[in-house]
Amino acid sequence: MTSQVHLFRLRVLAALLITLSGFGLVAMLWFRELTGAALVDAALGVVYIIIGIGLQGQSRFTLFLAIGIPAAAAALVLSSTPEGTLERLQIARLSIDLAVILCAAAELAKTRK
Numbered sequence: 001m002t003s004q005v006h007l008f009r010l011r012v013l014a015a016l017l018i019t020l021s022g023f024g025l026v027a028m029l030w031f032r033e034l035t036g037a038a039l040v041d042a043a044l045g046v047v048y049i050i051i052g053i054g055l056q057g058q059s060r061f062t063l064f065l066a067i068g069i070p071a072a073a074a075a076l077v078l079s080s081t082p083e084g085t086l087e088r089l090q091i092a093r094l095s096i097d098l099a100v101i102l103c104a105a106a107e108l109a110k111t112r113k
Contacts, residue, residue, distance in 0.1 A: 014066055014103035015055035021096045022048030044073055055104075060111060066104035070097035 025045025032038045047069060054062035074097045077090060086094075 010103045010107045011055055011063075014100050014107065015052045017096050017103070018048050018055065018066060018070065018100045019052030021093065021100070022046065022050075022052060024093075044069075060108060063104045063108040063111075067101050067108070070100050073097060 022045040025041050025048065028045075029038060029042050051062060051065050051069060055066060074094050077094060081090065
């Protein structure tokens, strides 16, 4: 029983983190110049919010999405940014993405048993 509660908390933590990250990406529209990159980040924020809503359910598909989408977004950020020039907000975003990936992977590993 306690392992089920612990797993539920990991899923809720992943949902909370990815939803907050999504809201942050969308809110950055008001603080950045309106370019194509800003619109792509806002669209990614909407996808993050949808994944966060999906993580409130019981589907394993959203766990796969919560691993794949943030990993792809982090890879895109790391490949497009010159080495050693990451800003604080980018580091925070990558850290949150990593935390979401780890929580979703732990939840998925436990549900497969």
